[in-house]
Amino acid sequence: MTFYRNLTIKQKQIVWAWAFLALPVLFYGLIRFYPTGTAFLISFQEWNLLGARTWTGLDNYIKLWNDPVFWKVFKNTFAYLLIGTPVSLVLSFIIAYHLDKLRFMHGFLRMLYFLPFMTSAVAMAWVWRWFYQDVPIGLFNNLLASVGIAQISFLNSTTNALPAVLAPAVWAGLGFQVIIFMAGLRAIPISYYEAAKIDGVGWWTVLTQITLPLLKPTMVFIVVFSSIGFLRIFDHVFNMTTNNPGGPLNSTKPLVLMIYDTAFNGFNMGYAAAQTVVLFMILLIVSLLQLRLLRSE
Amino acid sequence: MKRKIQALALATLTSTAALFSSSAQAVEIEYWQYFFDARVAAMEQLIEGFEAENPDITVKMTHFPYADYRTKVAAAIPAGEGPDVVQLFYGWLNDYKEAKLIQPLPASEFPVDQIDKDFFPMVQAMKEGDNYWALPTAVRSLALFYNERLFDEAGVENPPETLDELVETAKKLTKVDGAGNITQVGITAGMNAQDHHWFREVLVRQMGGDPYKDDYKTVNYNTEAGQKALEYYVGLAKDEKVTSFGFMDEPQAAFKAGRAGMHIDGSFRIGSLEDTRGLKWGVAELPAGPDGTKSNYSSYWVNAITSKAEGEKYDAAVKFMTYITSDEAMQIWLDTVGELPAKPSVGMTEENANNEIFGPFIRGLEYAHTTIFVNESAQRQAMMDMVSRMDIEGQSAADSIAIAAEEEQKILDEYYAK
Numbered sequence: 001m002t003f004y005r006n007l008t009i010k011q012k013q014i015v016w017a018w019a020f021l022a023l024p025v026l027f028y029g030l031i032r033f034y035p036t037g038t039a040f041l042i043s044f045q046e047w048n049l050l051g052a053r054t055w056t057g058l059d060n061y062i063k064l065w066n067d068p069v070f071w072k073v074f075k076n077t078f079a080y081l082l083i084g085t086p087v088s089l090v091l092s093f094i095i096a097y098h099l100d101k102l103r104f105m106h107g108f109l110r111m112l113y114f115l116p117f118m119t120s121a122v123a124m125a126w127v128w129r130w131f132y133q134d135v136p137i138g139l140f141n142n143l144l145a146s147v148g149i150a151q152i153s154f155l156n157s158t159t160n161a162l163p164a165v166l167a168p169a170v171w172a173g174l175g176f177q178v179i180i181f182m183a184g185l186r187a188i189p190i191s192y193y194e195a196a197k198i199d200g201v202g203w204w205t206v207l208t209q210i211t212l213p214l215l216k217p218t219m220v221f222i223v224v225f226s227s228i229g230f231l232r233i234f235d236h237v238f239n240m241t242t243n244n245p246g247g248p249l250n251s252t253k254p255l256v257l258m259i260y261d262t263a264f265n266g267f268n269m270g271y272a273a274a275q276t277v278v279l280f281m282i283l284l285i286v287s288l289l290q291l292r293l294l295r296s297e
Numbered sequence: 298m299k300r301k302i303q304a305l306a307l308a309t310l311t312s313t314a315a316l317f318s319s320s321a322q323a324v325e326i327e328y329w330q331y332f333f334d335a336r337v338a339a340m341e342q343l344i345e346g347f348e349a350e351n352p353d354i355t356v357k358m359t360h361f362p363y364a365d366y367r368t369k370v371a372a373a374i375p376a377g378e379g380p381d382v383v384q385l386f387y388g389w390l391n392d393y394k395e396a397k398l399i400q401p402l403p404a405s406e407f408p409v410d411q412i413d414k415d416f417f418p419m420v421q422a423m424k425e426g427d428n429y430w431a432l433p434t435a436v437r438s439l440a441l442f443y444n445e446r447l448f449d450e451a452g453v454e455n456p457p458e459t460l461d462e463l464v465e466t467a468k469k470l471t472k473v474d475g476a477g478n479i480t481q482v483g484i485t486a487g488m489n490a491q492d493h494h495w496f497r498e499v500l501v502r503q504m505g506g507d508p509y510k511d512d513y514k515t516v517n518y519n520t521e522a523g524q525k526a527l528e529y530y531v532g533l534a535k536d537e538k539v540t541s542f543g544f545m546d547e548p549q550a551a552f553k554a555g556r557a558g559m560h561i562d563g564s565f566r567i568g569s570l571e572d573t574r575g576l577k578w579g580v581a582e583l584p585a586g587p588d589g590t591k592s593n594y595s596s597y598w599v600n601a602i603t604s605k606a607e608g609e610k611y612d613a614a615v616k617f618m619t620y621i622t623s624d625e626a627m628q629i630w631l632d633t634v635g636e637l638p639a640k641p642s643v644g645m646t647e648e649n650a651n652n653e654i655f656g657p658f659i660r661g662l663e664y665a666h667t668t669i670f671v672n673e674s675a676q677r678q679a680m681m682d683m684v685s686r687m688d689i690e691g692q693s694a695a696d697s698i699a700i701a702a703e704e705e706q707k708i709l710d711e712y713y714a715k
Contacts, residue, residue, distance in 0.1 A: 050371045050396035129546065135478045136556065137545050145476055156543050158689055243489040243547060244678075248685040265674040267367070267392070 036280075043273035050267075060274035069250055069258070070275070077231060077255045079162055080169075081286070084230040088170045088177060089222060095174070096181030097211075110178070117175035125239035128168040129155070132240075155240065158251040165252050169236040173229060177222050184218030185211070220294040224287055231283055232256055255279050324613045325355045326606070329370065329380035330598075332360040335568070339633035343434075346629070347620045354613045374398045374605050381606035381614045387597050388670040390423060390431060399601040401428035406615050415640050419595045419667035431601035432622045435636030438595045438665050439491055439499070440657040441584065442552060442560045442570070445577040447481070451558070456581035460503065460529065463559070463584045467539035470558030483539035484559040485548030491562050492530070492548075493680040494594035495583070498666040500526035503586025513669035514713055519702035527694045531687045542688050552578075563596075564658040567635050582657045595665035597639065631655065637662060671712035679704040 007015065043060055047053040064070050099109060116124065131139040132154035141151045154164040192210050201209075234256040238245060245261060246253025255275060263272035328344070330336060337360055344356045359380070361369055367389075373379025375398075385393055393399045407429050413421060416432070423431045443456050451470050457463040467483025474480050486492060497518070501508045506522025509515060518526070533540050545551035552560035553573050561583065570578060585591050600621060606614045620626060627638035631649065637659050638644040644659045652659070670676055683701035686692040 048392055048396070049367055050392050050398060133546055134541065134544065135474065136480045141478075145474065145478060148476065150476070151478055153689075156689065243487065243543070244681050244685070247678075247681065248689055249682055261674070264364075266672050 039273045039276050041273075042270055043277045045270045045273075047269040048267045049269055053270075056270065060271050063271060064274055064278065069253075072250045073246075073253050073255050073258045076162065076251070076253055077233075077282070080166060080230045080233050080254055081227055083163070084166055084170055084233075085223060085226050088173055088226055089219070091170070092174050092177035092222070093181055093215075096178045096185060097207075099178065100182055100185045110182075113178050114175035116172045119172070121169075121172060121235040122239050124168055124172055125236045129240045132164055156248060158249055161241075161248065161252045165237050165240050166233075168240075169230070169233060172236075173226060177226065180218060180222055181215070184215045188214045216294065220291070223294060224290050227286055227290060228283060231279070231286065234260070255282075323353055323355060324609050325357055326381040326610050326613045326617060327379065328356050328358045328382045328384075328617070330358070330360050330384035331363040331366045333363075335634040339630050342629055342633060343621055343626050346625070347617060350620070351613075351616055354616065356617060370398065371396070374603050377605055379605065380603055381610050382600055382617055383603050384598055384600050385431065387422060387431075387433070387599050387667065388673055390599070390601075391671070393601070394425075394430060397604055399430060400604050400606075401425075401430050402432070402602065402618065403615060404428055406619055407432070415642065417595070417639060417641060417644070417662045417665070419662075419665050420597070420639060422667050422669055423599060431599035432618065433597040433599045433639045434621050434626055435630045435634065436595050436597040436639045436662060437564045437636060438593050438658045438661040439495060439561055439563055439583060440661060441581045442562055442566070443579050443581060444552065444555060444558055445579050446555065447558045456559070456579065457584050458581075459585050459589075460500075460587065464533070464537050464539065467533070467558060468537065471539045473538075479538070479541045479544065480556070482541060482544050482551060482557045484533065485544065485551050485557045485561070486530070486534055486540040486542055487544075487548045488677065488681040488684050490548045491594075493677050494596075494668070495561050496526060496530055496680060497668055498594040499583055499592040500530060500586075502592045502666075503588075503590045504529070505588070509668070514709055516702045516706045516709065519699050523698050523702075524694045527683070527687075527698050531684060531694065534688065542684065564635065564637055564655070567654060580654055580657045582661055591661075591664050593661035593665035595662060595667050597667075672708055675708050676705055679708070 004012070004015070042053070044055060044057060045053045046056045046059070095113060099106065099113070102109065130137060133141065134151055134153070134156075135141050135145050138154075140154065144151060153160060155161050188211065192214075193206065196206050196210060233254050237252050237254055237257055238260070241247055241252055246257045256279065259272050259275045259279065262268050262275060266272075328340070330340060337358070340358055344358060348355060370379065370383060370385075374383075383399065385399075404427055409424060409427060409429060412429055412432070413424075417436065419436070420433060423429050423433075441456060447470055448454075448456075453466055453469055457466045463484065470481070470483040471479065472481035488496070497508045501518050501523050504522040504525040506518060506520050506526065508518045508523070510517045517523075534542055545554065545556055548557070548560055549562060549566060549569075551557040552562075553570065553576065555576055570576065583591070583593055600618060602611070602614045602618060622639070624638075624640065624643045627640060627643040630636055631638055631643070635655075637655065638649065641663070644650065644662060650656055650659050679701045682704070683697050686697045686700070687694060
């Protein structure tokens, strides 16, 4: 106790600060950083969950580099990102922009857009999976068949499957992004619009010169947030393709699904950890790049 | 709850009995399995029976969701905790053996030649040298389910007995709408379900091939026989048009909904079909090949003694293993879980072998093979991709099976190289 009494006020403040910080620090250390560190370690080891772990050096990474499935999966992961992010950004902005101007049933409509975001991804994926089936049970194909158009293979196709899986994922995330955009729109001071009105500027100029530039922080947030989401896409893909996870012919398999499969079907923890480290690096680089690009000026 | 109380009462009774019996010291052993309602109920019944016979031993059963099973077992045993007798899938035996989680069954109680004689032949995969490492209480095999209503409607009297008859029957059962879309399949198809077993162990053999060599370490279906088998299988959809891959999402769903005339599946499907309203179905043995060859695939869960069991617990575990692989236990398992007995002495009894539902499965056991998988889901994936390449990308059977064989060989090599 005497030790504490002899401290200066400043030092005492520090002691208290750390006392309060101890809990989150402990939490992060134990729940976040320790497993992350272990994952890095395991990526240099071989382990099947049962036996001892043995060191293998860079073997897992070399194997990954030479694995054609990995490159296919890598491409898919970026396809999800590069299609998903811009599409959801544009869609959510258009919806938010118009919803913001609308007074009639505003709350109800906003609720409708937000509803899919609150729905369980698993339930949603299964419903969409049935929508996509062939006749006699698929909603879309039954509609097509009833007007005499040939069936479309949505999921059982190497070209259509990825967009088909992505569509509900975009739709599910839309509600959240619409809300964020609307908050961004509301935060723009009305005086700018009034000034523009007095000057007699057209809506296009208002949109491109006032609204969009002032929405930049909102867009940065949404782009980073949804990019991370699409890079980590798993539940939609897994639940829509459980019969042939990530298929057909790996055409929808994202990195996270490959990790899951390697770890919990192949029990190859080292290889799975190496894939996780790669995913971590991708997430890190993409996020940093986006922050950099969108924040500059 | 009632069961728990009963078990508790019994445990109290037995331990009281143990207290009063002159010298016997109560030993408690632990048994682990994954959670599946019927299995847990059957095991409770077995434990009751075992404890009645061995009042000085109590068995504590613990069960986990399937997803956590392996991790829990792996963490517990090396720490000296957890089960003395453990249940595992036959395909995991190698991993458990190598991780030193289980120990061989003593040759004195489980003599190799006796077991070779007593059990159905595919159980021999659990043998190494002078010992068996694990034994099943029950096994599963494949059979042809057929929809009796659709058979009547199409005027088909008997289920097909050969592969050619299968095609003919399936043609009669298939329905197509005006645009040419299939609305009812003659037979379900999909490597994701049980068809990859049907292909490997049944079709390839029936076309005169042998799917693997060197104790399942070398892929051997990239042959003329394998190609013929694959052509037959994919031909059901492409040439004969009696099925469609992914029809109604899942083969068993199509059959359950009454939209499929025939469906190949395992004995574990019986339970879920029994409860389906409005579905009248029958079971037949898998159709024989062109030269009359019959084959089947069997898989099973086994029980083994863990390396944790020592001293009197080991002795108790051996007794428990003997009990749960006895004829009596197998009959209880068949009645409760609907899984087939692992011994002909129980399976081939007049009553069981001629049972309308279990019979075809049990008769199939006599000529069943068990694939030794190293990673069943990855090896199944190779089969699925093989069919997808032909179905979606129009690749030839010869090219597609060559790629599949190469992929699967790679999986095997990687595993056995360790």
